[in-house]
Structures are given as C-alpha cells and as structure tokens.
Amino acid sequence: MEGAESNTVHEATAAALGFYYQSQFALLTLVSQTADDAAVAIERLDDVELKANGQTLLYQLKHSIQENPPPVTLACVALWKTIKVWIDAIPLVSLADTTFHLVSVGSVPSDSPLMALCDTQADREPLLQAMLEEANRVIEERAADQAACVKPRHASRVKGCEAFRALDASTRSSLLRRIRIQHGNVTVGQIPEALSKYLHILPKEQRFQAAERLLEWWDQQVIYTLCGKRDRVIQRSEMEHSISSIIAHLDDEKLVADFDMVSHPDDYKADGMLYRQIALVQGRPSDISRAVREQWRAAKQRSKWIVDKPQMRSKIAGYDAKLAEHWSDLHARMAEDCEHLSPSEVESKGLDLLRWTHDLAPKEVEPIAPSWSGHYYVRGTYQVLAIDLQVGWHADYLKLLKD
Known part of the structure; x- marks a missing residue:
C-alpha cells in the first residue's frame, strides 16, 4: 500500500507540473513574439493557442519529470493523442492559416520518420506513408484482438489512428504540412532562466529576478482566465505593461544614495x-x-x-x-x-x-x-x-x- 500511495502522489505531481508547464510555456511563447497583436489562450482550442500576424498556432505540450524523458516515435501514445486533438480542431480553424506544434521535452530519434516534422523544408511523403502504415497496423491488431475475444491492444492510440486514416487524402497531406515538432525543449524548472534571456532591456543581474516576478503575475492571469474572471485571451500588450511595472519596482529597490557623505564645492552658493x-x-x-x-x-x-x-x-x-x-x-x-x-x-x-x-x-x-x-x-x-x-x-x- 505504501508503494501505491507513492505512485499516486507521483502521478498527481506529474499532472500538476504538466499543467503548470502549459502556463509557463504560453508566457515563454508570447514573450518571444515581436508582433504587437500577439496573444495567447490556454486550454481552449489546444493546450496553448497563439495568434500573431493573422496566423493561428496550436501547441500540444508533452512534459516529463523523468531524468531521461521518453522519445517521440511513431508508436508514441502522445503523438496519436495529439493527432486526434488536431483533427478535431480542423473544423474550428482555417487550415491554411494554422500551424500545429507538438512541443516535447523528449527528443525524436535521429532515424525516425518524424524527423521530417522537425525541418520545415523536409519531404513529408515518406512520413505520411509511415504514419498510414502505423495507423493500419494499430487498427488491424485491435480488430484481431476483438475477434479473438482477448483484451484489445492500443486502446490509447486507436482513436487517433482511426481519425487520421479517415481523413481524405488532401486534408491528410495538408495537415501534415502544417505540423511542426519542437523536441528536446526546456522543462518546467528551466523556464525562468529561458524567460530571463528575453528581458534584454534589463541589466543582466536583474533579468532572472524580473522573470520570476513576471511569472508570478502570469500565474494569476492564467487562473483568472480559467475561472472566468477575465478574458480567455491574454494580449502581448498586457505582458509588456507588467514588464514595465516590474522594471519600475526593481529600479525603486536599487536606488543608491550616491551623494551620502559627499561634500559640495567650497565655492558653492545656493539660490x-x-x-x-x-x-x-x-x-x-x-x-x-x-x-x-x-x-x-x-x-x-x-x-x-x-x-x-x-x-x-x-x-x-x-x-x-x-x-x-x-x-x-x-x-x-x-x-x-x-x-x-x-x-x-x-x-x-x-x-x-x-x-x-x-x-x-x-x-x-x-x-x-x-x-x-x-x-x-x-x-x-x-x-x-x-x-x-x-x-x-x-x-x-x-x-x-x-x-
């Protein structure tokens, strides 16, 4: 029982950190944008939804607290769950103006067909065929298990596989062209340091402290969006205003008495x-x-x-x-x-x-x-x-x- 309790706590920790990662990644994404109209929403069309320059970017995040995070492969449950989420979102977006990003702490093996999604210039036709083959295999093996009256395999992946195979060829190719994989990303504990690197306006010694304060403000805004106390979308301009306030407070805290014990010139006369x-x-x-x-x-x-x-x-x-x-x-x-x-x-x-x-x-x-x-x-x-x-x-x- 002691081991079971430990596993339950571990699972709760992973889930909590996973959501917190979504929140912090959204801020990191927003601060990296240069477009004045940039804005993000969390847990709406996707884990993180970014709008900038008239484009929509949807992000599925796969965080891990393991020392060696699992790789992203064609057999990965996270991949096919993500595919299912994106296919469900297609009727809600303009596919031509939307890109889909899978952000993972784990890496894509160098020999995996999925490497094509890490390079925007790569040919994706071989990957398309490999994904269809994997989808067919999953669906057929599950059907065989059902026919044999044994517990069907691939319960976590089958919906994604079925949805992908059911797409017409044109939509399937178009979707694949719009997918990007960002692998080997920072973990939740590394985000404050990554965020501080974007705060170039501040002296180097103040950036990390400013990043931590910005995250405190951001956490409150995210909570407000989820409980209906504010708009679901957080604008870049709001973040910039918060950064300005943080800079002002940091300046206040670092005021130095430059002229304490400094004497005026002997010939000085006041007004x-x-x-x-x-x-x-x-x-x-x-x-x-x-x-x-x-x-x-x-x-x-x-x-x-x-x-x-x-x-x-x-x-x-x-x-x-x-x-x-x-x-x-x-x-x-x-x-x-x-x-x-x-x-x-x-x-x-x-x-x-x-x-x-x-x-x-x-x-x-x-x-x-x-x-x-x-x-x-x-x-x-x-x-x-x-x-x-x-x-x-x-x-x-x-x-x-x-x-």
Missing part, C-alpha cells in the same frame, strides 16, 4: 531664495550651512536619477508632493498658532519648522523607495521646494517674499 527663507525665521549660521549642504546633495541626486533613469521624473514629482503635504499640515497649524504672537515668537515657530525638516522629517516621512536610506534627500528636497516657494518656514513667507 538666494534659500538664504532669504531662512533669514525670515532668524536662522543661525549652522542652520544655513546644513541647508546648503543638503540642498546641494539632493539637487545632485535628483539630477543623476533623471539622467540615468528618465522614468524617475514622475516618481520625484510624486515624492515632492508627499513632502509638501507633510509640510502643509504642520505649516497650517503653525500659522493658526501664530495669529496672536509677537513677530519674534512667529519667527521662533518658523525656525522650529525649518529644523523639523532637518531632524525629524527624514524619520517621519516614508522614504522615496523601500531600500532608500539617504536622509539628505528629504532634508535637501525641502530646501529645493523652498527655493521654488512651494514650502516655507515663516507663517507669512509668501506675503513677505512676494517681491
């Missing part, structure tokens, strides 16, 4: 508005020197990001808005508290707000990216915003600096 803003709240020399240093670092960092990663422009703008919102909440409350205070007390409140940007803001405002650790960016960006009068330290800074 005059920075000094005027601090003067309004009677900032000390230490407040000024710190503001100038962090403004220089933040400005250099922003410039470098935009040059190296142009897509960072929108992220920088969004983060500016976040910083301005945090400042606005504090500034509005401060302005209310200053209504009945003396000018010197108002300046003191403003100086506290300036120093908040240096001391507490880097801790209270979430960083621009999860991995970001450069506190100078928050401190310095507040000074960048102050130069543009988007933020200020004095309760009436806009009125006082309107000239």
Whole structure:
C-alpha cells in the first residue's frame, strides 16, 4: 500500500507540473513574439493557442519529470493523442492559416520518420506513408484482438489512428504540412532562466529576478482566465505593461544614495531664495550651512536619477508632493498658532519648522523607495521646494517674499 500511495502522489505531481508547464510555456511563447497583436489562450482550442500576424498556432505540450524523458516515435501514445486533438480542431480553424506544434521535452530519434516534422523544408511523403502504415497496423491488431475475444491492444492510440486514416487524402497531406515538432525543449524548472534571456532591456543581474516576478503575475492571469474572471485571451500588450511595472519596482529597490557623505564645492552658493527663507525665521549660521549642504546633495541626486533613469521624473514629482503635504499640515497649524504672537515668537515657530525638516522629517516621512536610506534627500528636497516657494518656514513667507 505504501508503494501505491507513492505512485499516486507521483502521478498527481506529474499532472500538476504538466499543467503548470502549459502556463509557463504560453508566457515563454508570447514573450518571444515581436508582433504587437500577439496573444495567447490556454486550454481552449489546444493546450496553448497563439495568434500573431493573422496566423493561428496550436501547441500540444508533452512534459516529463523523468531524468531521461521518453522519445517521440511513431508508436508514441502522445503523438496519436495529439493527432486526434488536431483533427478535431480542423473544423474550428482555417487550415491554411494554422500551424500545429507538438512541443516535447523528449527528443525524436535521429532515424525516425518524424524527423521530417522537425525541418520545415523536409519531404513529408515518406512520413505520411509511415504514419498510414502505423495507423493500419494499430487498427488491424485491435480488430484481431476483438475477434479473438482477448483484451484489445492500443486502446490509447486507436482513436487517433482511426481519425487520421479517415481523413481524405488532401486534408491528410495538408495537415501534415502544417505540423511542426519542437523536441528536446526546456522543462518546467528551466523556464525562468529561458524567460530571463528575453528581458534584454534589463541589466543582466536583474533579468532572472524580473522573470520570476513576471511569472508570478502570469500565474494569476492564467487562473483568472480559467475561472472566468477575465478574458480567455491574454494580449502581448498586457505582458509588456507588467514588464514595465516590474522594471519600475526593481529600479525603486536599487536606488543608491550616491551623494551620502559627499561634500559640495567650497565655492558653492545656493539660490538666494534659500538664504532669504531662512533669514525670515532668524536662522543661525549652522542652520544655513546644513541647508546648503543638503540642498546641494539632493539637487545632485535628483539630477543623476533623471539622467540615468528618465522614468524617475514622475516618481520625484510624486515624492515632492508627499513632502509638501507633510509640510502643509504642520505649516497650517503653525500659522493658526501664530495669529496672536509677537513677530519674534512667529519667527521662533518658523525656525522650529525649518529644523523639523532637518531632524525629524527624514524619520517621519516614508522614504522615496523601500531600500532608500539617504536622509539628505528629504532634508535637501525641502530646501529645493523652498527655493521654488512651494514650502516655507515663516507663517507669512509668501506675503513677505512676494517681491
């Protein structure tokens, strides 16, 4: 019983991996296409159905978890089951615009007539005759067994053989011309690596991680297609959008604090508005020197990001808005508290707000990216915003600096 339980688990594993292989192979097929209209569906007309450039490509997949996968031969059950599936699909497609692909982890023996299906230029007439002979043999041997009242052989292949023999000669030849065999293919465990090779837009060290994230997104889409939560067909444009999102997230995670502990040039002078803003709240020399240093670092960092990663422009703008919102909440409350205070007390409140940007803001405002650790960016960006009068330290800074 222990052995039987083990075999049952093994069979379930093979079946589960077989379906997962279909899903991942569909993504690998889609990412290899260049046509903008490329799209795939799973478990519709075939295991995988690809439409691209007005053509339909149907794929039957034969996966194996064996160390030495079984070869694809004329006596192979998988071959004749596949033939039956394709013959059943003929009324549903335009044969002239459809190609049929048998994708196998196992290989076709070099001396097999099926090698003709691995070469689009090969003569397929000898293969046609060999397949008819095999179909006739299977059907005749099964009939003989039935006549002898013994258990008929070839139960798994006979329907495919009968369907192939029943085709008229023209359709049979046309079908065979449209069949391709892709043998010796990658296994389910090798697909992430194979997928990463198509992500040329990314640096080499990021490709495998991006491939794994793309597969996570893809798995969810496939599940949704099968349970009716979305269209059965997944478009190439959807995949491209997902890749763009993955690239953006990977960029976020790899933001480096390039100017941490880097000093500005000795002769550097910030925009005059920075000094005027601090003067309004009677900032000390230490407040000024710190503001100038962090403004220089933040400005250099922003410039470098935009040059190296142009897509960072929108992220920088969004983060500016976040910083301005945090400042606005504090500034509005401060302005209310200053209504009945003396000018010197108002300046003191403003100086506290300036120093908040240096001391507490880097801790209270979430960083621009999860991995970001450069506190100078928050401190310095507040000074960048102050130069543009988007933020200020004095309760009436806009009125006082309107000239």
